[in-house]
Amino acid sequence: MIKMENVMYKYKDNTVALNNINFDLDKGNIIGLIGSNGAGKTTLILNCVGLLKPNKGNITFNKKELKYNKKFLLNLRNHVGVVFQDPDRQIFYSKVYDDIAFGPRNLGLNESEVKKRVDYALKMVNAEKFKDKPVHFLSHGQKKRVAIAGVLAMDNDVIFFDEPTAGLDPDITEKMIALLKRISNEGKKLVISSHDMDLIYNLCDYSYVLNEGEIIGSDKTNKIFLKEDLINKAKLKQPWLVRLHKNLNIPLFKSEKALYSFFNQRSESFFS
Amino acid sequence: MLIIDTYAYTNKLKDTNPMLKFFLSMGLLFTAIIIKNIAIESFIIFFMAFFTIFIAKIPLKSYFYMLILPLSFLLLSILGILISVSKVNVNYLWSIDLFNLYFGISKATLFTTKHLLFRSISALTCTYFLVLTTPMNDLILVFKKLKLPIVFLEMSILIYRFIFIFLEEAKEIHIAQELRFGYSNFKNSYRSISSLIASLFIRIFKRYEDMKYSLAMKGFNNQFHI
Numbered sequence: 001m002i003k004m005e006n007v008m009y010k011y012k013d014n015t016v017a018l019n020n021i022n023f024d025l026d027k028g029n030i031i032g033l034i035g036s037n038g039a040g041k042t043t044l045i046l047n048c049v050g051l052l053k054p055n056k057g058n059i060t061f062n063k064k065e066l067k068y069n070k071k072f073l074l075n076l077r078n079h080v081g082v083v084f085q086d087p088d089r090q091i092f093y094s095k096v097y098d099d100i101a102f103g104p105r106n107l108g109l110n111e112s113e114v115k116k117r118v119d120y121a122l123k124m125v126n127a128e129k130f131k132d133k134p135v136h137f138l139s140h141g142q143k144k145r146v147a148i149a150g151v152l153a154m155d156n157d158v159i160f161f162d163e164p165t166a167g168l169d170p171d172i173t174e175k176m177i178a179l180l181k182r183i184s185n186e187g188k189k190l191v192i193s194s195h196d197m198d199l200i201y202n203l204c205d206y207s208y209v210l211n212e213g214e215i216i217g218s219d220k221t222n223k224i225f226l227k228e229d230l231i232n233k234a235k236l237k238q239p240w241l242v243r244l245h246k247n248l249n250i251p252l253f254k255s256e257k258a259l260y261s262f263f264n265q266r267s268e269s270f271f272s
Numbered sequence: 273m274l275i276i277d278t279y280a281y282t283n284k285l286k287d288t289n290p291m292l293k294f295f296l297s298m299g300l301l302f303t304a305i306i307i308k309n310i311a312i313e314s315f316i317i318f319f320m321a322f323f324t325i326f327i328a329k330i331p332l333k334s335y336f337y338m339l340i341l342p343l344s345f346l347l348l349s350i351l352g353i354l355i356s357v358s359k360v361n362v363n364y365l366w367s368i369d370l371f372n373l374y375f376g377i378s379k380a381t382l383f384t385t386k387h388l389l390f391r392s393i394s395a396l397t398c399t400y401f402l403v404l405t406t407p408m409n410d411l412i413l414v415f416k417k418l419k420l421p422i423v424f425l426e427m428s429i430l431i432y433r434f435i436f437i438f439l440e441e442a443k444e445i446h447i448a449q450e451l452r453f454g455y456s457n458f459k460n461s462y463r464s465i466s467s468l469i470a471s472l473f474i475r476i477f478k479r480y481e482d483m484k485y486s487l488a489m490k491g492f493n494n495q496f497h498i
């Protein structure tokens with residue numbers, strides 16, 4: 001899959017946004033990319049999919065070095081999709097159906113295949129209820145789902161999600177997590193950028209920690225969050241389940257549910 | 273966000289065949305333009321207003337307000353046609369004499385004005401019927417069926433979407449300014465509006481950059497399909 005070696009990227013105003021980045025998509029199935037605001041998450045994603053070209057280092061896709069010609073990039077983007085942070089910047093049609101169909105139509109598919117893909121994508125994101133509303137009447141969370149459906153309809157193998165839960169309320173965030181799990185279960189590889197540590201802890205099996213344009217650590221998710229100094233250095237906070245584990249000396253749980261069922265069982269045996 | 277757009281999606285005729293609505297309103301509009309008959313034009317005005325208010329159930333008050341704006345322009349320009357100026361007092365129905373010039377209404381101008389007025393109002397009610405009862409996306413389908421050029425269709429689709437993006441962006445900036453008393457007095461308003469325009473410009477450019485990225489990711493090949 002995609003691999004970055006010693007990548008350096010400098011914006012036109014000489015901001016070094018990425019420095020000496022080594023990043024490998026084969027490390028996990030849901031990969032977390034964590035870092036505070038301005039750490040370089042978005043820049044890294046843009047470099048991965050050939051939208052920006054690194055100043056130094058190299059990027060490979062299936063062991064072949066990225067070329068920046070039309071043909072290579074089209075093939076790359078057939079396999080890799082990105083859901084950007086702001087849905088309004090990805091939706092071009094005011095008709096939900098047409099917007100989701102945009103990518104498949106660009107691929108030159110016939111209308112019946114396009115319809116199949118759109119229906120599948122609408123179903124995945126649970127957008128059937130508002131699919132006939134014009135986009136400017138939708139809420140932020142609904143637009144976000146439309147934007148995701150637009151990428152799902154492309155049927156890529158890898159999807160990058162830049163801050164999938166930013167600006168969503170707790171209920172919609174829960175649904176977004178469920179959606180991400182659903183997409184992963186369909187056999188797609190996900191990369192999730194976020195500064196929501198609980199989200200990453202819950203979802204990802206491998207994580208990269210980004211700080212001021214450099215990767216300061218990477219490991220299996222359940223290990224990396226135990227490194228308190230590393231997380232603090234990245235100006236982030238450990239997930240609450242990890243903090244409970246550390247400060248109250250209770251076992252480390254992967255999810256809230258696991259924590260509750262553990263204590264429920266314990267209290268049952270305590271009372272009986 | 274735009275009142276006309278909201279009504280287009282909520283009126284009682286929104287699901288009626290758009291082709292039918294299009295041909296009804298455009299048919300009547302052309303009839304009104306071609307046939308110079310005040311009786312027929314009045315009938316069209318009455319008919320279209322009746323349909324818009326009682327069948328499509330657009331509230332009378334908003335309909336009235338929406339008509340006021342173009343009507344005020346219309347009345348002003350019609351005043352210019354109605355009143356003619358000349359040096360001699362010839363066949364004026366009514367006139368006044370100012371600085372040796374005669375300002376007055378003649379039979380001929382009265383006739384033209386009357387027709388112009390009725391024709392414009394009937395055209396206005398026909399257009400309002402169409403835009404108030406037909407969602408833009410349906411209208412675009414009608415254009416497509418009528419085989420209008422692709423460029424025109426693409427432009428309609430994109431402009432329609434971008435109007436709202438633009439308005440949302442402008443509204444966001446405006447609210448942010450207003451909450452910090454940006455419009456509390458004349459001088460502040462003056463300054464705020466100039467910075468609103470400036471930051472709108474910058475934001476639209478940033479958006480354009482980001483949109484280029486998503487277009488590239490979706491394999492855009494210079495055509496917006498419909």
Ligand SMILES: Nc1ncnc2c1ncn2[C@@H]1O[C@H](COP(=O)(O)OP(=O)(O)OP(=O)(O)O)[C@@H](O)[C@H]1O
Binds near residue numbers: 017040042044
């Ligand atoms: N177009 C640009 N021109 C110049 N500098 C930029 C540009 N875009 C980003 N930067 C800078 O590059 C650095 C990394 O930005 P990036 O957007 O990748 O961060 P991020 O991790 O995505 O942050 P956030 O969580 O706020 O989205 C920042 O210091 C930022 O100021």
Ligand SMILES: [Mg+2]
Binds near residue numbers: 042085162
């Ligand atoms: Mg970002």
